Amino acid sequence: MPAIRKPVITYTGIDQKVTYDDPDSTILDCSISNQIPHLHECGGNGRCSTCRIRVIQGSSNLTPRTLKEQQMAEFRRWDPSIRLACQCYVKGDVDIQRLVWTSSEVNKLQLETVPDGEAEERAIAILFCDIRNFTKMAFENNTFDIAHVLNRFYTIIGDPILLNNGVIYQYIGDEIVGLFGISGGTREKNCRDAARAALGMYYAIEHLNHMELVDFDLKIKTGIGINFGRAYIGHLGHPKHKQLAIVGDPINTASRIQSFNKEVNSRILISHSVYKSVPEDTFEIGQDYITRFAGHEHESQLYELKGFKKMDIQLELQKSLDYIFSNKERFAAKFYERVFEKAPQARDLFKKNMRDQGRLLTHMLGGIVYSMSRPEHLETGLAFLGKSHAKYGVTEEHYPVVLSSMIETIREELGEHCTPDLISAWEQVLVYVTDEMKKYTT
Ligand code: HEM
Ligand code: FES
Structure with a gap:
């Protein structure tokens, strides 16, 4: 037969x-x-x-x-x-x-919840970020340099939006606009996500200035404004060319808040509605300002955002990703070397190509950092990973070995950028991840 x-x-x-x-x-x-x-x-x-x-x-x-x-x-x-x-x-x-x-595509899936051909009111946090000295820079430098800098700028300031469950709404010249909470989420979470993205952008720009732009003799300065409010959102436009459109006063106000940075020489300003969306001890605030924006009858109070009062695990993890994964293959090789040195018998569990295995591991770790801004899926995702690991023959004793090897490799890869907060953030998240996975060992 x-x-x-x-x-x-x-x-x-x-x-x-x-x-x-x-x-x-x-x-x-x-x-x-x-x-x-x-x-x-x-x-x-x-x-x-x-x-x-x-x-x-x-x-x-x-x-x-x-x-x-x-x-x-x-x-x-x-x-x-x-x-x-x-x-x-x-x-x-x-x-x-x-x-x-990619994770950016994951974020874009939120747009499928936006109505087509009509607009719906949704409560969102809106972030505007702008290069302050762009016109002067463009005038003084050749077009190639400027195009290169703009590309780098959009990448490194786009990432914090995506890492924090935001959607990149649009680039307008030297400005980028991010939206948080398009498909729901609490007011507190959406404002926290936007604030974390703003701080992430600030650190990324500092890094860009110190590490990459020194050679171009350029220094980028940015202004970021964040507002929270109800705006109309929909896929609107010509029937053959509909695009995401957001309209409403909260959007215009966010843009004006961003511009107000120039007047007071600040970097990140948030509106009162953002400030009030989180518990009082959340944000570290510098100066606060009162102003009246054109077209508004009321005055607006703005706050200079300096950071989080308590360590924000997600921000720490996000700050470290670039350093840790600057060479993913090296990271994976060092990590597995440590694991097999501590637990030589674990080598036999790995049946497949270790290069692909390393790629999947770093992909997964990056994914965990991304998924922390979408916690509704993290637990079930880890349950799935825990079950697959039980099938590979992974036992409870393997987890501490992997955890300590991971921390040691992270510490080594961070080098001079390693801080107690960064290590503590990674320890906390890896303990959580391995504890969740361990539940499924037999
Ligand atoms: C932080 C915890 C861990 C993470 C994030 C992680 C991640 C991954 C990922 C993404 C894969 C690819 C396949 C899949 O998705 O199922 C994988 C496979 C695997 N992992 Fe892990 N892992 C962790 C802990 C461990 C531990 C403690 C061991 C035990 C030594 C282990 C051993 C393995 C093995 C044997 C495979 C399959 C390789 C093969 O088929 O050749 N992992 N892991
Ligand atoms: S819907 Fe298939 S993995 Fe989430």
């Missing part, structure tokens, strides 16, 4: 073919067991939609949508070719394409 051929999943884009040999595996399980990076923020629970795929061929060879998937597809208005990899099983050959690759 001829052997029954097992279904093959073709990952288009990377043109990789994988034999589907366990009927109890979802497509997501299959990606993970074949070391194919596949985002799965909620750990395969059908809640985050980051594992979504487009089925290019063979859609009838997949199991029908589960109830969770059906609800998600209706809410987000998906066409039938979009499926959740964590919810579908394979009955015959399929060609698929993973749709979400």
Whole structure:
């Protein structure tokens, strides 16, 4: 009797073919067991939609949508070719394409909740950041230098928006606008996220000035303004060219707050509504100012944001990412060397290519830092990781070894930038991560 051929999943884009040999595996399980990076923020629970795929061929060879998937597809208005990899099983050959690759794409998924063709009122935090001395800089330097600096500027100030669950709304010349809370979240969280993004931008600019722009003899100065309020949001415009549009007084006010930095020579200013959104002992505030913006009948009180009063774990982790992952391969190599030195028997658990393994690990650690601003998925994501580790044969005793090796490697990679706060932040998050994963060891 001829052997029954097992279904093959073709990952288009990377043109990789994988034999589907366990009927109890979802497509997501299959990606993970074949070391194919596949985002799965909620750990395969059908809640985050980051594992979504487009089925290019063979859609009838997949199991029908589960109830969770059906609800998600209706809410987000998906066409039938979009499926959740964590919810579908394979009955015959399929060609698929993973749709979400980066954290910035994860943040953009929030926009699917924005109504099409009409505007809806939502409470959001709005951040404007602007290069203060741009016109002078553009005049004094050649176009190539300016284009290079602008690109670097947009990257390094865009990252803190994305790291804090914000959406980059638009770039206007030398200005970037970030929105926090597009798809919900509490007022406190959205304002905290925006404040953390502003501080992250400030540190990133300092770093850029000291490390990269010295050679160009340039120094970027920025002004950041944050406001919180109800604005109208929708995908509006010509039927063939709709785009995200946000309108309302809170947006204009955020822009004016940003400009007000010039008048008082400050770096980050927040409105009273942001200040009032968090408990009193949250922000470290410098000067406060009272002004009346054009078109407003009332006066506005503004506060200079200097930092968080208590250590903010997320900010510390975010500040350290660039240093730690400046060379991801080196990080992973040093980390595994330490693990195998402390627990030589753990070497046998690793069956696959260690280079890919290192890539996945650093990808995962970066992902954990990102997911901390979306905590609703972190716990289920770690449960999934804990269960897969139990299957790899990982036991409770392995976790402290991994934890201490990770901290030692982080300390080494941080070098002169290592501070007690940074190490304490990493310790706290790794203890949480390993404790969650450990729950699933057998
Ligand atoms: C901070 C905690 C840890 C994180 C974030 C982490 C992350 C990862 C990731 C992302 C993968 C890729 C596959 C998957 O997603 O399931 C993986 C695989 C793996 N991890 Fe971990 N891990 C952690 C702790 C550990 C510990 C304590 C051990 C035990 C020594 C371990 C051993 C393994 C093994 C054996 C594999 C599969 C490799 C293979 O199939 O060759 N991990 N880990
Ligand atoms: S919805 Fe599939 S992993 Fe979250």
